[in-house]
Every structure is written in C-alpha cells, then in structure tokens.
Amino acid sequence: MNSDGREEQRIVWTVVDTAIGPLLLAATGDGLVSVEFHATDAVRERALERIAQRLGTEPVESPGSPLLAEAIRQVEAYFAGARRDFALPLDWSLVSGFNRQVLRELADGVPYGTVVGYGDLARRVGQPGAAQAVGIAMGSNPLPVVVPCHRVVESDGGIGGFGGGLETKRKLLALEGVLPEPLF
CATH class of the missing domain: 1.10.10.10 (Winged helix-like DNA-binding domain superfamily/Winged helix DNA-binding domain)
Incomplete structure (x- = not known):
C-alpha cells in the first residue's frame, strides 16, 4: 500500500525477440499496458520512463511474471504464424x-x-x-x-x-x- 492507503499498481516488463526486432511488453494487474518497437537499451529506457511517469510507479523487469506469460506466448505464436487474434486483457490507462x-x-x-x-x-x-x-x-x-x-x-x-x-x-x-x- 502507498501512503494514501491505496494499493500501489505493479508494472512488470520484458523484451521479446521477434521477426521485426525486440518488442518491449509491459503489463499491470489489469492487463497488457504497453508494447514498444525496436526495444534497444536506449528505446527501452525512454519507454519505461514514460510508463513510470504516466502510471506513477517504476516498472520492474520480470520476464517470468504471470502477468506477462500469456502475452509472451501469444506474441510468439503470432510471429510464428500460429495465431491470428490476440485474446489478452488490455490495460487502456495510457490512452483515453x-x-x-x-x-x-x-x-x-x-x-x-x-x-x-x-x-x-x-x-x-x-x-x-x-x-x-x-x-x-x-x-x-x-x-x-x-x-x-x-x-x-x-x-x-x-x-x-x-x-x-x-x-x-x-x-x-x-x-x-x-x-x-x-x-x-
């Protein structure tokens, strides 16, 4: 919990290698919140700073997180040609x-x-x-x-x-x- 009594939102992230280059995937308890192209070190750092500013908490690298596991599976299946649709919970809090x-x-x-x-x-x-x-x-x-x-x-x-x-x-x-x- 944070100082005002609300539970602090957790944001986890990882980078997945794909046919179009590394993708940063970030998720909250509500779902996938961000996908970032060309997730080299510099791009990744800027993206994570933006997410932290917008959502008020620092994202934590966590490739094994259950919050990311299904997103990783579906992204990999999409690029392998084995998946056409994503069936993931999405956190729309970065857009309104x-x-x-x-x-x-x-x-x-x-x-x-x-x-x-x-x-x-x-x-x-x-x-x-x-x-x-x-x-x-x-x-x-x-x-x-x-x-x-x-x-x-x-x-x-x-x-x-x-x-x-x-x-x-x-x-x-x-x-x-x-x-x-x-x-x-």
Whole structure:
C-alpha cells in the first residue's frame, strides 16, 4: 500500500525477440499496458520512463511474471504464424477519449489479414471526416501489434505512416498476407 492507503499498481516488463526486432511488453494487474518497437537499451529506457511517469510507479523487469506469460506466448505464436487474434486483457490507462474509442474499434473490428482506411475507421466510430484524428490515434497507440494499427492504410492504397517505421509495417502486413513478403 502507498501512503494514501491505496494499493500501489505493479508494472512488470520484458523484451521479446521477434521477426521485426525486440518488442518491449509491459503489463499491470489489469492487463497488457504497453508494447514498444525496436526495444534497444536506449528505446527501452525512454519507454519505461514514460510508463513510470504516466502510471506513477517504476516498472520492474520480470520476464517470468504471470502477468506477462500469456502475452509472451501469444506474441510468439503470432510471429510464428500460429495465431491470428490476440485474446489478452488490455490495460487502456495510457490512452483515453477519442483515441481509446478508435483503438478499441480497431482491436475489435479489423481482423487479421484485412486493412481499413483512416476515413473508414473514423466513420465506424461515428466521426466521419476525422481521418486525420484517426491518424493521431494510431500514433498514440500504446499497444501496437496487439491493437493492430499496422492494418490502417490510406484510402488511395498508400501504406500510410507507422510509429514502428514503414519497413516494420510492411513486414507485419506481409506476415498477415496483405502485402507480398519484402524481397530484402
């Protein structure tokens, strides 16, 4: 318990090696709270500092934690081609409002192997014309891969932007059969 009598939230993290590079996974008692691409030492440290600031407690490295075990299994199965959907409890505390609404719709309504346009996703959440705001929501996604922002593309067929880099987005879409496998 902390000084005001509330139980302090525990945040655990680990890094998982994947086909797109190391991913940092962080979880609370409520579920997976953060996924971070390219989790080299410097990226990992910045991500953990951001999580600590936002949630008010220091994340603890704990690769064997039961809070992370299922997330690790599902992420590894996804990259092995043995899993298409994630069935994990998610802690949405790092995102709110419109962004949370858009990300929940993305997680629930855009299945593996499909894509959706920014404008289409805006319409789905009752905000036609908010395609640019959907792009901002994608950029704020604390749970990429699990909440599949890589499946959001431009209406003209362009791949769109991606916080993990366009090469990472191409690899994820190729894994799901949306794009041909990159040649190199």
